[in-house]
Amino acid sequence: MPFGEQPAYLRVAGDLRQKIVEGVLPPHTRLPSQARIREEYGVSDTVALEARKVLMAEGLVEGRSGSGTYVREQPVPRRIARAGYRTGVGATPFRQEQADERVKGTWESSSEREEAGPAVASRLRIQVGDRVMRTRYLFRAEGEPSMLSTSWEPLDLTGRTPVMLPEEGPLAGRGVVERMAAIDVIVDNVVEEVGARPGLAEEAMALGGVPGHAVLVISRTYFAGGRPVETADVVTLADRHRVAYHLPVH
Template structure:
């Protein structure tokens, strides 16, 4: 018996009905999605419509294809929080704590720094000329052995060059965070601006974060200021389906 639908395009109607079955548990995690032939027969649609419906569910992250096996329902992760908050002068000020303000969560990080010339976007964020040299540092943050976030930061070498803090993860203040490092240059970080957005994840990002191609990521773009001067800007990246950005802001 064919399933009757309303006025939506056929492939969206099929996708919507299959989505409801997944959400309701009729198609539980790791269950095989009905084959293209089965969808065609059950819903009275063409092979093209059946294929497009499956593509919708894959784009939404509800199902995944397994080479030579078929399409299966994905187990949906329970989102965890990445807590954002103001800088605290007391206690731990490591890069991990700088990005994750929830004291109940501990973690480690790897970092790699390299000099490069600032492109238009980074130059604008740092208030410098396009082509000026910056120190780019890429971070991989882990908690309980799992990669939880990626971050790339940029600092103007006109500010940190030829100083003991030129490399964020080397020297006398290695791993202490941007606030402490800038204090060594007599710069007081007094303001932080953040913007949060979402976009399709780049292949290398999704792979590093344990996702699958097509997953979206949330990006927190953050800039530290000292007396109105940008001293560091960074992009913090997490998988959108696994994390929620939570803010703790003081009331003054």
């Protein structure tokens, strides 16, 4: 194939994609059948099938059992604002990650002691097998699932203290900075890495997405004097969110 020339299935997928984006094929419209694609574009059944697979993998269409393939309604992305960290009443981590303070956010959580695996041990700079407190969250915005988060804190730091459980006790839900300050640990630095990967089936189920579609992962670690005191992975559907950084210039 000459350089720059696309395979036939990508050309067909590209034309159908353009029709979807331009509204020629609006949301909830049935995608042309495989036979119709074959006839309209003069391609084989295999090419027509592969073109439909491309659109499905891109999240532009979805199959409905016994009915066919339909154009998906694309959500309007919410902004996840990253602009530093503050303390105070109402300054929960979830609230700080919302660009619109008017959006009502709620969450569910569960905490459990476990032994640190290699990845978590490396991020917290502890030994594999050391005890950590793992907390899992499901955040909702306006009642709809918005993001997942899993955090880990070393129990040699927080164990047998009032802040051992992030969502219980006198500082429940107040955030890492404020909770650590209560045990004289002063958080002075936060590192975040943003990446993307295919979503796991259980993540898609929890967030109302499609397995395999891309998710954004914000890997965040809080430091106090160079020591990691908490690390977390925040997971959200890539087609529903945009990460917006507002960074001060010193």
